[in-house]
Amino acid sequence: MTVLEANKIHKSYGNKFTRQEVLKGIDVSIDKGEFLTIMGASGSGKTTLLNVLSSIDRVSHGTIHIEGKELTGRKEKQLAEFRKHHLGFIFQEYNLLDTLTVKENILLPLSITNASKKEANAKFTSVASELGIEDVQHKYPNEISGGQKQRTSAARAFIHEPSIIFADEPTGALDSKSASDLLDKMSELNQKRKATIVMVTHDPVAASYSSRVIFIKDGQIYTRLYKGDQTRSSFLKDIMKTQGVLGGVQYEH
Amino acid sequence: MNTNQLILRNLHKNIKNYYLYVFALIFSTALYFAFVTLQYDPAMDETTGSIKGAAAVRVASVLLIAIVAIFLIYANNLFIKRRSKEIGLFQLIGMTKNRIFLILSMENFLVYFGSLLIGTLFGFAVSKLIMMILFKIMGIDQVASLSFSIAAFLQTVGVFTAVYLIIMLVNYLYISRQTILSLFHIKSKTEAREKRISIFEVVIGLFGIGLIALGYYVSSRLFSGDFTSIQELFTVMLFILVSVIIGTYLFYKGSVRFLANLIRKNKGGYLNINQVLSLSSIMFRMKSNALLLTIITTVSALAIGLLSLSYISYYSAGKTAESNTPADFSFVNEEDLSVFTSALKEEGIPFNKETIKVLVAKVKIDDIVNGSAASLPVEDGVLPMPIVSDASIPKLNVGENQILFTGYSDAMKQIVQFSSSGTIVLHTATQSFKQQYMGLAKEDVLSGYFTKGRPTVVVDKALFEKIAQDLNKELQFNADYAGINVQDEDIKIANDIFQSLEGIQRSGNSSQFALLNRQKENMGLIMFIVGFLGLTFLITSGCILYFKQMDEGDEERPNYTILRKLGYTRGDLLKGIQGKQVFNFGIPLIIGLFHSYFAVQSGWFLFGTELWAPMFIVMGLYAGLYSIFGVLSVLYYKKVIRHSL
Ligand SMILES: Nc1ncnc2c1ncn2[C@@H]1O[C@H](COP(=O)(O)OP(=O)(O)OP(=O)(O)O)[C@@H](O)[C@H]1O
Ligand SMILES: [Mg+2]
Numbered sequence: 001m002t003v004l005e006a007n008k009i010h011k012s013y014g015n016k017f018t019r020q021e022v023l024k025g026i027d028v029s030i031d032k033g034e035f036l037t038i039m040g041a042s043g044s045g046k047t048t049l050l051n052v053l054s055s056i057d058r059v060s061h062g063t064i065h066i067e068g069k070e071l072t073g074r075k076e077k078q079l080a081e082f083r084k085h086h087l088g089f090i091f092q093e094y095n096l097l098d099t100l101t102v103k104e105n106i107l108l109p110l111s112i113t114n115a116s117k118k119e120a121n122a123k124f125t126s127v128a129s130e131l132g133i134e135d136v137q138h139k140y141p142n143e144i145s146g147g148q149k150q151r152t153s154a155a156r157a158f159i160h161e162p163s164i165i166f167a168d169e170p171t172g173a174l175d176s177k178s179a180s181d182l183l184d185k186m187s188e189l190n191q192k193r194k195a196t197i198v199m200v201t202h203d204p205v206a207a208s209y210s211s212r213v214i215f216i217k218d219g220q221i222y223t224r225l226y227k228g229d230q231t232r233s234s235f236l237k238d239i240m241k242t243q244g245v246l247g248g249v250q251y252e253h
Numbered sequence: 254m255n256t257n258q259l260i261l262r263n264l265h266k267n268i269k270n271y272y273l274y275v276f277a278l279i280f281s282t283a284l285y286f287a288f289v290t291l292q293y294d295p296a297m298d299e300t301t302g303s304i305k306g307a308a309a310v311r312v313a314s315v316l317l318i319a320i321v322a323i324f325l326i327y328a329n330n331l332f333i334k335r336r337s338k339e340i341g342l343f344q345l346i347g348m349t350k351n352r353i354f355l356i357l358s359m360e361n362f363l364v365y366f367g368s369l370l371i372g373t374l375f376g377f378a379v380s381k382l383i384m385m386i387l388f389k390i391m392g393i394d395q396v397a398s399l400s401f402s403i404a405a406f407l408q409t410v411g412v413f414t415a416v417y418l419i420i421m422l423v424n425y426l427y428i429s430r431q432t433i434l435s436l437f438h439i440k441s442k443t444e445a446r447e448k449r450i451s452i453f454e455v456v457i458g459l460f461g462i463g464l465i466a467l468g469y470y471v472s473s474r475l476f477s478g479d480f481t482s483i484q485e486l487f488t489v490m491l492f493i494l495v496s497v498i499i500g501t502y503l504f505y506k507g508s509v510r511f512l513a514n515l516i517r518k519n520k521g522g523y524l525n526i527n528q529v530l531s532l533s534s535i536m537f538r539m540k541s542n543a544l545l546l547t548i549i550t551t552v553s554a555l556a557i558g559l560l561s562l563s564y565i566s567y568y569s570a571g572k573t574a575e576s577n578t579p580a581d582f583s584f585v586n587e588e589d590l591s592v593f594t595s596a597l598k599e600e601g602i603p604f605n606k607e608t609i610k611v612l613v614a615k616v617k618i619d620d621i622v623n624g625s626a627a628s629l630p631v632e633d634g635v636l637p638m639p640i641v642s643d644a645s646i647p648k649l650n651v652g653e654n655q656i657l658f659t660g661y662s663d664a665m666k667q668i669v670q671f672s673s674s675g676t677i678v679l680h681t682a683t684q685s686f687k688q689q690y691m692g693l694a695k696e697d698v699l700s701g702y703f704t705k706g707r708p709t710v711v712v713d714k715a716l717f718e719k720i721a722q723d724l725n726k727e728l729q730f731n732a733d734y735a736g737i738n739v740q741d742e743d744i745k746i747a748n749d750i751f752q753s754l755e756g757i758q759r760s761g762n763s764s765q766f767a768l769l770n771r772q773k774e775n776m777g778l779i780m781f782i783v784g785f786l787g788l789t790f791l792i793t794s795g796c797i798l799y800f801k802q803m804d805e806g807d808e809e810r811p812n813y814t815i816l817r818k819l820g821y822t823r824g825d826l827l828k829g830i831q832g833k834q835v836f837n838f839g840i841p842l843i844i845g846l847f848h849s850y851f852a853v854q855s856g857w858f859l860f861g862t863e864l865w866a867p868m869f870i871v872m873g874l875y876a877g878l879y880s881i882f883g884v885l886s887v888l889y890y891k892k893v894i895r896h897s898l
Contacts, residue, residue, distance in 0.1 A: 056818050056898065077822050084820030095815045099537040100529060103522035109819060111525045120523050137522070 003164060003196050004030040004053065009062030011048055022048045024219035025062070030164075033194040035187065037207040039239070040216035041247065046200040047092060047168055049216065053198065054087055054166045055079045066164075084112050088157035092168040092200075095153060096141040102152050103128075103137040109160040127155045130185055132178070146173035154182055158189060165189070167199040171206050183209045204243060208236035215246055222246060263339075264360050275368050277328040277796060281321040282372025282413060283379065284789060288314055289405040290380040291387070313782045317789060322416045324793040329420045331804050333357075333427055340428065354428050358421055365417055373409060377401060383785075390567075391777030392770055454514075458507025464500025468493045472855040497848060501550050505543040509840075510536065526821055530829025534809060535836060545801060546841050549794045553845030553879070556790035558852040561871045562860045563776070563783040565853075568870075569861025570772035575697060578765040579660075580607070580736025581744060582751060583700035585761035590735050592757055596750050602743045608735045609645045611703050612720055613637050613728040614681055616710060621675040621690050635680070637728050639703045640710040642717035646698055651713050656688035658708035660697040679712075681723040686716065699734050702761040732761070791875060795882035798838060802886035806893040813897035823894050830890045838883035846872055 011023040022045040030036055038046050051057035053064065055071050064071040066086075071079065088109070089095075096105045103124060110120045128134045131151040136144050141152070150173045157165050167186070171179035187209050189195045199210065207213050209232070215222040223242060227235045264271075292310045333340075343353050381399040388395055472493045475486070513536050517524070524533065535542065584590040590606075597604050619634025643651040651657050656677050671693055679686040698709045712720070739747045748766040752758065813826055849872070857864050 077824075080817065080820045080822040082820070083818070087820070089818060091815075091818070095811075095818070097529065097533075097812045097815060099533040099809070099812065100524070101522065104524050104529070104533070107523050108529070108816075111523060112820070117521065117523050121521065124522070 001032045002029050003032045003034075003067055004028070004198075005065045006053060007063045009049075009052060009059045009064065011045075011052055011057070012060050022219055023052070023059075026216075026219070026221055028053070028214065028221075030196060030198065032196055033190065034212065035190045035197045035210040036199070037210040037213045038198070038200045038216060039202070039204075039207055039213055039243065039246075040222075042202075044216045045219050046216060050166055050168055050198065050200055054089065054164075055083060084109070086163045088160065088162035088165040090150070090154050090157045090165070090167040090170045092172070096149055096156075098141045101138050101140055102133060102144065102148075105141070105152055106137075106155045106159055108156060109162075113160060115160075123159050127159050131155050131182065147175065147178055150174060151178065151182065154185070158185070161189075161193060162195065164196045164198065167197065169201055170199060171201065171203060176205075179203075179206065204236055204239040207239050208232045213239055213242075215242060217246060263356070264363060271332070271364055274328050274332045275364060277325060277800070278365060278368035279372040279375060280792070280796070281324060282369050282409065283375035285314075285317060285321055285412070286373045286376030286405060286409045287380040287383050288317055288785065289408050290376065290402050291384060293402040293405045294384065294400075309778060309782055313786055316786060318412050318416075320786075320789055320793055322419065324797065325416055326420060326423060327797055328800060329423065330427075331800055333424055335804070335807075337431070340431070350428050354425055357424060357428070361421070361424070362417075365413075365420075369410070369413055373406060376409075387778070387781045390773075390781050392773045454507050454511045456507070457503050458509075458511050461500045461503025461505075461507055464496045465504060466500075468497035468500060469851045471496075472851050475855045476859075498547065498551055501844060501848075502543060502547040504844075505546045505840075506539070509543075510539050513539075526816070526825050527829040527832050529816070530826060531833035531836060534805070534833055538805065542837075545797070546837075549798060550841040550845045550848065552790050552794045553841060553875070554848035554852065556787040556794075557845060557849035557872060557875050559783045560787040560875065561849060561853045561868045562857060563780045564867040564871050565857055565861040565863060567773070567776045567780045567861075568867035569863045570776055571769055572862045574765050574769040574772055578700050578763045578768055579697040580700075580738050581747065581765050582737040582739075583702070583761075583763050583765075584735040584737070584757075585700075585702055585730070585732040586757075586759070587735075589757040589759070589762050590737075592754055593751060594737065596754055597737075597739070597747065600746065600750065602739055602747055602750075604737050604739045604747075606735065606737050607645075608733050609641050609698065610733050611699060611730055612640045612717070612724065613730065614640055614679055614710075614720055614725065615728070617678040617680070618671075621672045621677060636707065638707050638710045639699055639730075640679075640712060640717065640720060641698060642714050643711050644714040644717070646696070646711060648696060649694065649711050651691065651711050652689075653713045653715060654689050655691050655713065657691045657694060657711040659694035659711055660699065660704060660709045679710075679716075679720070680725075681720050682725045684719075684723055686719070688712070688716075700736075700761075700763060702763075703730060703734055787875075791878055795879055798841075799882045799886050799889075802834070802837065803889055806886075806890045810893050810897050813894050817894075817898040823891075826894050827887070827891060830894070831887055834883050834887050834890075838880065838886070842876060842879055846876070 006026065006028045008025045008027060009023055010021065010025055012019055012021040014020050026049065028036075038049060040046050048057070052059045055064075055066075059072060062072070066082070071082075074082075096102075097108075100108070106128065107120055107124060110123065115123075124137075125134075128137060131154060133148055133151050133155060136148055136152075141149055144152070150170065154167075154170055157167070165186070170186070171182060174182060183206055186197055186199070190197050197210070199206070201207055208227075211227045213225045215224075223246075225235070225238050225242060230238075288310075292314055340353055340357075343356075344350070377399075384398075471489060475489060475493070513532055517528075517532060517536070520528065582593065584593070594604070594606065614637070615635045616638045617635050622634075643649050643657075649657065649659065656679070658671065672690075673692050675690045677688050677690045679688055693708065694711075698711075703709070744766050748764050751764045752767065816826060817823070850868075853864070853868055857868075861867070
């Protein structure tokens with residue numbers, strides 16, 4: 001079943017004179033429970049794509065449907081409502097409120113859904129221990145490290161068990177151990193709860209956790225890779241090869 | 254790129270940052286220039302001008318510049334903080350601090366003196382309006398003229414140059430104290446580090462409340478007779494001021510944070526959107542807020558207090574004139590009276606006349622007086638008082654054994670308090686009469702010539718006759734009171750007649766209208782100056798809060814972005830912001846109102862006779878005008894939120 005379907009989306013920035021077209025007609029369709037990775041060179045429009053898919057930004061042309069409902073053209077209030085209940089975000093810049101402690105940041109999405117305090121605390125404890133940020137829960141964001149911020153941001157995206165999680169470079173600031181912990185957690189959410197995940201990354205290892213990778217170049221989809229029945233390591237090889245071709249550097253054995 | 258280019262380029266790029274500062278500058282220059290123009294106006298001339306009181310204006314202009322200087326320094330501080338990143342960047346690419354300071358000063362120079370010029374022009378434009386307002390308040394019939402005063406201009410430029418130098422000094426100290434790192438991080442530094450509710454905080458907060466209460470208490474005792482010499486009074490006033498201000502600061506620092514902390518702790522990290530935007534944001538900046546809130550509270554209290562007091566005296570002018578001369582015209586001399594009434598008849602002005610016979614007898618009042626009556630010439634509890642018969646006052650009726658006091662101002666009530674019942678002994682030359690005291694009526698019956706600040710005694714006709722038989726000769730006035738009332742529309746002409754008739758304006762004869770005008774003229778200038786300063790207080794403190802909120806809004810913009818990404822609507826965010834603004838603007842206002850209420854309570858009776866009406870009018874107006882800044886700041890936040898995604 002298709003959760004998200006985007007048709008011929010275009011996105012340009014700037015006014016008439018400084019117009020820059022970042023997305024030039026992209027079609028994507030994401031199935032329920034899929035773990036999709038978007039890759040591409042820096043500045044190729046990955047964050048932009050993620051933003052329009054997640055209703056944070058508006059497309060210039062094209063349509064986006066989530067669960068059969070059209071997003072484009074909906075009122076800002078309806079979009080906000082939708083994001084609140086169905087989407088989770090891990091942003092490229094950590095995007096934590098610096099006036100709130102780690103715990104308060106993480107609990108933010110729950111406060112809208114009228115969850116009881118007890119329930120909220122239980123969820124917090126489990127997600128925080130899985131991501132290893134229990135020790136810093138009472139600290140403010142400017143008192144913790146970049147990696148801790150990223151894990152906090154991830155915990156916030158997971159806590160209300162959204163149906164789609166959008167993650168922009170979730171492992172960018174993490175060492176390989178914490179990165180794989182976070183990715184394991186994401187796959188687990190993906191497999192056990194059938195949460196749909198859309199992730200942007202530069203890291204082929206991170207990408208190899210997913211079931212499909214699409215590569216973007218010059219605002220268009222350059223190619224797609226499916227994991228299928230391969231093992232993760234052979235999928236990783238494929239990804240690295242494509243990345244090499246895309247970057248103009250031939251991949252060598 | 255050479256330094257000049259850099260300066261111009263910077264100026265261009267920072268125009269948006271500057272607008273706040275420019276506004277502050279233009280506004281304060283205009284205000285100051287208008288005021289100083291007034292000071293140099295020919296009408297202000299001590300000998301030839303129509304307004305006396307140049308000294309008061311001069312003192313006020315000094316006060317004005319003090320407020321303005323603080324205001325500008327604060328605006329500059331906010332402004333330089335906004336540019337900390339840029340300064341850090343300059344340092345990073347190897348510029349010396351001196352050079353950065355030079356660039357900044359040059360840039361500042363252009364903006365500062367440019368705004369000064371514009372502000373002066375503005376001030377010039379409004380100075381006529383201000384002059385007209387002054388004439389109106391003082392009841393002077395004169396057309397305000399508009400003339401550019403070179404002296405005023407030079408003074409304005411001189412004073413503002415001095416302020417510029419101070420600002421530069423502040424900037425220099427600021428830059429030289431910063432390291433590259435701190436400049437980059439200044440914006441995200443949290444100010445509330447305490448995570449646990451410390452018992453110390455609670456104690457500090459309670460101590461603050463205690464200090465405020467102590468200040469209030471002492472202020473209520475200020476004129477109760479406990480402190481008599483001027484020296485003592487001043488010391489006590491200073492004590493009140495210091496204890497209330499420090500108390501306020503500790504209250505903000507301790508109690509507010511403590512309460513906020515308590516609420517937050519209770520939530521266990523589970524905050525709703527309103528709390529996220531108000532509580533956490535306020536706590537995040539509590540350190541700088543405590544000081545700022547204290548300043549705003551003090552300034553507001555000062556402004557409201559001064560405005561109330563001067564308005565009380567202005568407002569009471571009518572009341573004072575009335576109690577001094579209850580009828581439109583009062584006479585104590587038969588001849589003068591007949592001269593005046595025949596003149597009125599000649600002009601065809603209808604009038605009515607009442608005459609009241611007044612006797613004086615000693616009254617033993619100490620049984621019905623609470624507290625000291627030091628302000629009245631009481632000897633051994635006995636006070637000579639004017640006595641009238643109830644027959645001459647149609648509105649009042651007194652029984653044979655009774656006695657009633659009437660015509661006593663609210664102000665006197667503060668100093669001497671009469672109980673509502675008791676017995677009183679009335680002494681004539683040889684006899685004494687024991688009467689039952691019936692209380693105090695408000696009606697003014699006699700003119701100031703007879704009362705001299707004392708209430709008038711009303712007795713039954715029969716008793717009045719008895720007293721008349723047995724008079725203590727040396728106490729008597731040897732005159733009867735006569736009051737003339739005319740129609741309201743005739744009062745001006747009647748007053749002109751009163752003033753034009755030779756010899757009848759002698760002591761004892763008076764015109765309420767003339768008295769009122771004289772009161773208004775005296776109080777008008779004070780009222781105007783205090784009003785001007787009060788308004789400046791109001792606007793500067795409002796602006797400072799507004800600027801601070803603008804700064805916070807810009808600083809928190811990324812937060813709004815995140816929250817909106819997470820799915821909060823603009824409406825959700827705005828609701829939280831409103832809560833925060835109710836706190837930021839409401840708390841200093843409410844506490845300021847309390848402070849000023851107690852300040853006014855302690856000594857208002859020295860200024861006039863009416864307390865409640867003028868005080869509430871001032872407080873209402875102040876709160877209304879002040880709230881405008883709160884609304885403006887919410888509108889600003891609205892804009893920030895709208896653009897945040
Ligand atoms: N708000 C904006 N206004 C104008 N141009 C923008 C804006 N946001 C992004 N761009 C431009 O769009 C292009 C794509 O940006 P985007 O952030 O999507 O890249 P990205 O693929 O996420 O890169 P990275 O891997 O470095 O994060 C860039 O050339 C960028 O300059
Ligand atoms: Mg990006």
